[in-house]
Amino acid sequence: xxxxxPYQVIGFHSCDREVGLRMIxxxxxxxxxxxxxxxxxxxxxxxxxxxxxxxxxxxxxxxxKQKFSGSIKTPFVIGAIIELGNCLNLIEPNSISIIENAYDxxxxxxxxxxxxxxMNKGANRSLDCAVIKYLHExxxxxxxxxxxxxxxxFHEGEAIYDQANFTTGLHxxxxxxxxxxxxxxxxxxPLEKFNPWLNKxx
Numbered sequence: 001x002x003x004x005x006p007y008q009v010i011g012f013h014s015c016d017r018e019v020g021l022r023m024i025x026x027x028x029x030x031x032x033x034x035x036x037x038x039x040x041x042x043x044x045x046x047x048x049x050x051x052x053x054x055x056x057x058x059x060x061x062x063x064x065k066q067k068f069s070g071s072i073k074t075p076f077v078i079g080a081i082i083e084l085g086n087c088l089n090l091i092e093p094n095s096i097s098i099i100e101n102a103y104d105x106x107x108x109x110x111x112x113x114x115x116x117x118x119m120n121k122g123a124n125r126s127l128d129c130a131v132i133k134y135l136h137e138x139x140x141x142x143x144x145x146x147x148x149x150x151x152x153x154f155h156e157g158e159a160i161y162d163q164a165n166f167t168t169g170l171h172x173x174x175x176x177x178x179x180x181x182x183x184x185x186x187x188x189x190p191l192e193k194f195n196p197w198l199n200k201x202x
Contacts, residue, residue, distance in 0.1 A: 009151075011046025011082050011174050012054035012188065014061065017074035017197060023185045024078060030179070036118075037067060039125035040150045040175035041132030044182070048151070048172040051077050051188045055195075062202060067123050074202045077194050081183040082176060085148030088135075091172075102135035109134075150175040 013030065015023075022028035034042040047054045058075035060066040088095050110117050118126035132150070139146060156169030176182055188194040 008081055008083050008183065009048055009174065011048055011080045011176075012051045013044070013046050013078050013080060014054045014058035014072070015076050015078060016058075016070070016072045017076040017195075020076035020078045020195075024187060030182070032177075032179070036126050036129055037124040038175075039128040039132075039154075040152060040173065041129055041136065041177075043150070043175035043177045044179065046080060046082065046174045046176065048174050050171050051079065051194045053169070053171050074197050076197070077188055079186045079188045081186075082149065082174060083181045083183055084151065084174075085178070085181050086145055088147045088150045090150070090152035098135065099131060102138065103131045105138065106131055106134040146177065148176070148178040148181045150177070 013020075015030075019028070023030060030044045032042055032044050038045070047057070054077045055075060057066060058072055058077060061070075061072040062075045088098065090096060090099065107117060109115075118130040120127045136146065138144075151172065151174050153170070153172050155165075155167045156171065157167045160166045160168060187198075191198055
């Protein structure tokens with residue numbers, strides 16, 4: 001079951017400057033990611049309300065400190081207006097139950113077919129990706145409307161103090177499955193803070 005979210009959110013995408021400028025000018029569109037480590041499955045990923053994290057990730061990718069399937073030469077951040085639509089919103093308990101059910105079904109299927117269950121290992125979240133993909137396939141087979149987006153909190157980094165639930169990289173991610181949910185792109189302001197290499201080399 002998909003839950004319609006009748007509101008828009010602001011997301012920020014980490015990319016190369018050349019790619020970002022093409023998006024802003026309307027001469028290109030973002031291509032969905034489909035890697036086995038994409039924890040929310042195939043789609044285009046955004047940091048919700050977090051241009052700071054988008055920039056730091058772009059810098060890490062440019063410095064080869066992050067697993068990244070593309071190439072970032074000059075770190076860049078673009079903002080996007082995203083309509084959530086039919087959203088698997090993993091902040092809601094109903095959505096969590098959907099994921100749990102998909103995991104149980106995937107596990108049974110793999111056991112019956114003699115396969116091997118994927119495993120999460122560090123930044124490679126193959127198990128999470130497999131569960132989401134299985135959910136998409138099951139929904140399609142059962143005639144359930146596809147999700148437009150997936151939204152989830154993500155604990156990343158180290159605890160900020162002993163026994164803390166707050167981590168240094170805590171954030172919310174949005175995976176846009178249907179590109180029509182992206183209503184427009186913009187350059188986040190102030191430019192010198194979020195795109196310091198707009199007019200100079202990295």
